[in-house]
Amino acid sequence: MKKPTKTDDNITSAEKKRATSYDVAALAGVSQSAVSRVFQDGASASKAMRERVMAAADQLGYRPNAIARGLITQRSNMVAVVISKLTNLYYPEVLVQLTQRFSEQGVRVLLFALERESDTETVVEQMLQYRVDGILTAAMFSPEQLETIDNAHIPVVLYNRTASGHIVNSVRCDQEEGERWLVSELVGAGHLSFGVVEGPPDSVVSFERKTGALNELRRLGIDDITTVSGDFGYETGRECFAELVEKHGSPPDAVIAANDVMAIGCIDEAREAFGLDVPGDISIVGFDGVGPARYSAYALTTVRQPVQRMTQSAASMLLERIDNPELSPEKRAFSGIPIRGRSARLADG
Amino acid sequence: MKKPTKTDDNITSAEKKRATSYDVAALAGVSQSAVSRVFQDGASASKAMRERVMAAADQLGYRPNAIARGLITQRSNMVAVVISKLTNLYYPEVLVQLTQRFSEQGVRVLLFALERESDTETVVEQMLQYRVDGILTAAMFSPEQLETIDNAHIPVVLYNRTASGHIVNSVRCDQEEGERWLVSELVGAGHLSFGVVEGPPDSVVSFERKTGALNELRRLGIDDITTVSGDFGYETGRECFAELVEKHGSPPDAVIAANDVMAIGCIDEAREAFGLDVPGDISIVGFDGVGPARYSAYALTTVRQPVQRMTQSAASMLLERIDNPELSPEKRAFSGIPIRGRSARLADG
């Protein structure tokens, strides 16, 4: 043990101000650059130096200021993640996974939560001001906004949506394919009249699912189709079912809901308000494969998104683009996983 | 219109480098400080100046660098929000609301998602490095970690947990009170044997709920109590119920689950695997009042957390502490809202 430098107040840990690299340098009797180098990975520093600096550092409770570092390195090590509240009830799960993926790579997540998918007004400005290294969004940006982001040379990955007329990276679940499977199974099992419950108008996911279902239905020669729309929530799921029955005059043979939660709403309404047996009297299917879809009171027939693989893919796609900005745009589509539940009568076993 | 400064390449928008306040200043023919002042709220700038600067600014696609600003003002305008994956299925909702609350106040959210509640190792270090202005956590920090944060003079608000032996701000739902209500109603309706399903061992919420329930049960003279534990998830809810029946020898009169999702699991297992009628043969209650609790296949009897008010309160509590660090610690407890569902036979109507 050596005596502390001349005027040391001997304060246990940081008391007055946050310690800076200069403070550490002074205490350790080295230069500021030395301190900086000790706290980096590939920098050259002797063992002795490293020890002296570290000792001084934790005596002062020093830790590098990521803000200052970001300023000089032009790298904030932050990515923006955008979600919208009503986009879909299952996004929270996606969000947690994404955050963990980024964390593993030493990248922090700056979260932006929108009320509705189209509330992207100020968000872009915020992201750019914070100089995020990349953007991962599960909400729709306008072409102008994408243009703005492009000009700032910030890589973007769209999650479950694809830009209209703008070349951009995306990771998505193939909604159309999933709907085709659902429809073909239902039609194959003899269902002739259909109800389609779509989601909020500004949801791309809902649009794709509805379109996928309708196209396949028409292709198979089905034209007894009634359409209503909700907001992806349970309550509107129930309301939609009632509305569907009213519009159609009687319950259709099958209902295709834009997501699981609305499908569950439909099932409850069908059973409770109309005394129908599901799937005896009517088949009801959803999409997503979220937790509640597995509850055995529903045991939904649905298409599960491979969330693990999708988030993994999205995170690494973005990180790759950050490290290598010249990579050309890429679209990755994952097939959904067909789940034969007990909420619909399907063709085979 | 005046001629552009001598060597102007006349690039439409930001092309090469991000424009800085100096670039704007040069183009507008003013000083850098003038630009800085125009982009602040309470700064003095003449109308003429403001216009010239703004014109130059959006010609260059300039936007202030929040990183640099943070460095000089010692304010990052970011708060850290910590959640853990398994803490509770209902947290995603909390998270979205919190983020919106902070956004409204011009504060950005840096998100940290833990695998389990006790994985707080590196998180504290990260938060301090990024110089967040405040911390809102729904995961447990150790006393040492709280100490570290304290030394850095960063205000903290705990969400639904309270520190052991460390004075700190918190916003929580009164779990004990809620459990007391559930228990007294059940006992009042004549239930004599109880099963208690607790959550993961490192969950404070689970601990409080279990303790609250057990204390009240004992106070009312009930001692036929069987305890098992799950992880807050649906699957373990089902397993727990089976385990409960096995340990007890027969189904108890009532089951108190530490959260709604496990309660739902119990209901499904009771009905499907044991052919029991809920609530005819057995009463099952949960806690949280999340979405699926309302699904009419379950219509859980539960205690709903006033999420709106809690998030609102937590956000403003933290923001107050940021603006005024000297505010003394405060604990706010919100009563849960009793929900008389159809999953339990209660005393009165």
Place this chain on the structure above:
DNA sequence: CTCCGAATTGCATACGAATGCAATACTGCC
């Protein structure tokens, strides 16, 4: 027209760390 006070504006510096370059300390080898 002159002078005073208030409002603007510019100058210079600070925030905290990273890094190119030059100086210095080591290492091994002959």
Place this chain on the structure above:
DNA sequence: GGCAGTATTGCATTCGTATGCAATTCGGAG
């Protein structure tokens, strides 16, 4: 022991914005 070559270290500058202080301008009153 001397020398070439490499590994450490320090110096000085940079990132982009905010702000105290001094200089300047402006407005109006006398």
